[in-house]
Amino acid sequence: MKLHYKQQGTGYPVLLIHGLFGSLSNLGILAKHLLENDYQVISVDALNHGFSPRSESMNYQTQANSIKDLCDQLAIEQCAIVGHSMGGKVAMATAQLYPDLVSAIVVADIAPVAYQHNHQAVFSGLNSFDVATVTSRSEADQLLAHYINEPSVRQFLLKSLIKAENGWTWLFDVQRLSRCYHNIIDWEPLGVFNQPCLFIKGQNSDYIVSQQQLSTVQQFPKAELKVITASGHWLHAEKPATFNRLTERFLGTHI
Structure with a gap:
């Protein structure tokens, strides 16, 4: 399944993956910021979103495979991935399944755990x-x-x-x-990713809590956590300057 995407720039490739009910335009402010800092940006429509293919499977192995297929299609041998919410889980799954492909990940307001139904x-x-x-x-x-x-x-x-x-x-x-919602809120670890990871939490959001720290570190031993004050789950839209600065600084340090 070939994902729909928008490719811009010519520097080090960074894939941007939106969350549930979103599309590749959701991280557009970050895309512009990264382009101004000489990154190549590939914004992606996830399965069953935007103009990407429709699928009856949205487990994270399937979604990670779709990202790997896109990288193969674009001849990308190594990249960083930034994902928000569901897109953060796709980033984590891709990193766990394909550690040679992924140099670093930034995960916005989601943890590597299963969640309860809240939609x-x-x-x-x-x-x-x-x-x-x-x-x-x-x-x-x-x-x-x-x-x-x-x-x-x-x-x-x-x-x-x-x-x-x-x-x-x-x-x-x-x-x-x-129909796929049970897959979207679920999580089964697919490996251990030993490369740099940045988790960014919205201060007012409950998607990342202290009880999840052990599970996170077990799967991502090099995980770092930053908190953006006075922001919720849509932290990238609520505090874009802070979110962009944290993301770009992390990428500039680790890739």
């Missing part, structure tokens, strides 16, 4: 109406608001709402994501 309201909202029948983005927002209270979450989802020939459609595959 029920989002799926309920997405499944509550036929998106092809809505007449505007604002109408879709009103329909989602019956299930999703947070305007920021609705706005994030609406970034993936586009108008096609036959009406509005989501860039992500709602039904396949729902």
Whole structure:
């Protein structure tokens, strides 16, 4: 399966992988920052997202294999990977499965552990109406608001709402994501990655907690942790200057 991607620049390759319900544009501010610092940036649409292939499997071995296939396609022998949330797990899985390919990873607000279901309201909202029948983005927002209270979450989802020939459609595959959700929140270690790793936590987010430290260090012995104050799970969008600076400084030190 050939992932959809956007390749820019000519320096050391850095792959950027978005989170659940996102697309390759989500880390666009970081992409611009890295390009200004002479990196080659490959922004990726994950499986069942954006314009990448649809799949009935989203376990992390499958997703890591899709990243390896993309690197082979682009003749990339070694790279760094930055991933947010689900994309962070894809980065970790790829590093564990293909340590010769990956020189370093930056993981934004996710840990190498299994999580409990916490997207029920989002799926309920997405499944509550036929998106092809809505007449505007604002109408879709009103329909989602019956299930999703947070305007920021609705706005994030609406970034993936586009108008096609036959009406509005989501860039992500709602039904396949729902069927694959147990894979997305799950985690089974695929090895030990002994190269540099930076975990960046949003101070107000509960996706990385102290109880996960032992599991993280067992799988990533060289893991470092940074915390961005006054930020939540979407730390790269809430505090982009800080997130970009931490990421670029880490990459500049370790690759």
